[in-house]
Amino acid sequence: MQLGGLPITVIDRPNAARLMIAAARGHIRSSRPYYFTSANGDVIAQALANVDVAVLFREADQIFADGQPLVFASRLLCSRHLPERVATTDLFHDVAELAEQEGTTFYLLGSTEAENDKAVASVKARYPGLRIVGHCHGFLAGQALEKKLDEINALAPDILWLGLGVPREQIFVRDFASRLQNVGVIKTSGGLFDHIAGKVRRAPLWVQKAGFEWLWRALMEPRRLFWRYFTTSPQAIYAILRYSR
Template sequence: MIDRQDAAHLMVAAARGHLSGSRPYYFTSANGDVIAQTRVNAETAGLFREADQIFADGQPLVFASRLLCRVQLPERVATTDLFHDVARLAEREGTTFYLLGSTEAENRSAVAGMRARYPGLRIVGNCHGYLAGEALEKKLDEINALAPDILWLGLGVPREQIFVRDFASRLSNVGVIKTSGGLFDHLAGKVRRAPLWVQKAGFEWLWRVLMEPRRLFWRYFTTSPQAIYAILRYSK
């Protein structure tokens, strides 16, 4: 159970401690939607069990841990915040990034924004997340040759977890793979974060539904009851 700053230090240390030629460390995150998906889909649950580290990316999970669990989560570790914590450390430590995911336009915009915000950050490469066949094979070889310390992988659940299962062994020069969901859309400014008070109150999910009702309403309407049941049933 670690907070955001400890999570950032852990990622940089894991990348530094990775042995070239071995499988990258696999870090991912869980929120209510993930809990709902893993409850109803055994394959997805198995993909998450393979992770070396799972961060709690959901304020309701923090609240639930304080009410229901013997060990409490110190705070939410949202990937959209964690990225900046790690980027600041990476500037000082020389840790390198590769950003893989989202559309070509959003990925490019995210990288441009991060180069401007963190001029000392070494982003050794980037690519959109819609590759298949020979193009994907070539991209895997390219990423491995560039040997980034941290690969930020934004494909969404469970595509990014499936990617790790299928291709992590091909990326033995990568230190850490961090699954990132919609991170690049946030970095590019396409999706606006909820105000801080909304985040702390645990209602960022509602903010997202109001921002994208057609895409997210049915998803949260169907998954939220599953997540609530799982949290109440299995918290210790």
């Protein structure tokens, strides 16, 4: 379906998790990994304002709706309705539970070194049977980045969770996915690792379902997020009203 000018996958969380596992299993090694990403109001606003960002997202194999307002908008404006929000912070756990059973392997790349380490420790404690073949912070450049790309490709994780933020993670996929042909799926993940590590607290469930987690986040991190939401929300609303069907 088209929502705000982007092609959004009509899928619920359980089936999104199964799709990721199946895509990782079905990936042909020595070919470009599947590229899964997510969109919310901020992403739609960025894509509207910057054609290069829009292109980065349209190149994805799947775009999940990571925002309850997108679900509400689909019910009002589109011929097909999104069944539910597929938030990466929730989807990760759905996929991890299946991965434990299937033997699917993970690599976690992103956030700071401290938060990445905390996130990995938390995941290992919660899913002791999950195979995490490696992890690293997301602040690499030059030769360090080149070596890390070779290392990840050699480890051949089924799913690479990539938490660099928009649009850095999409640019990473564009520039380096061809170097990671032994990776099954790259899933962009935004601030996932900070959530898992406990640095950023999720909104209460009723706030999420009401579609106001963005407001909760703005209240939790006003210096970083208030102005961003203040400027991008009108753009997102315009794009959704104008470019949805």
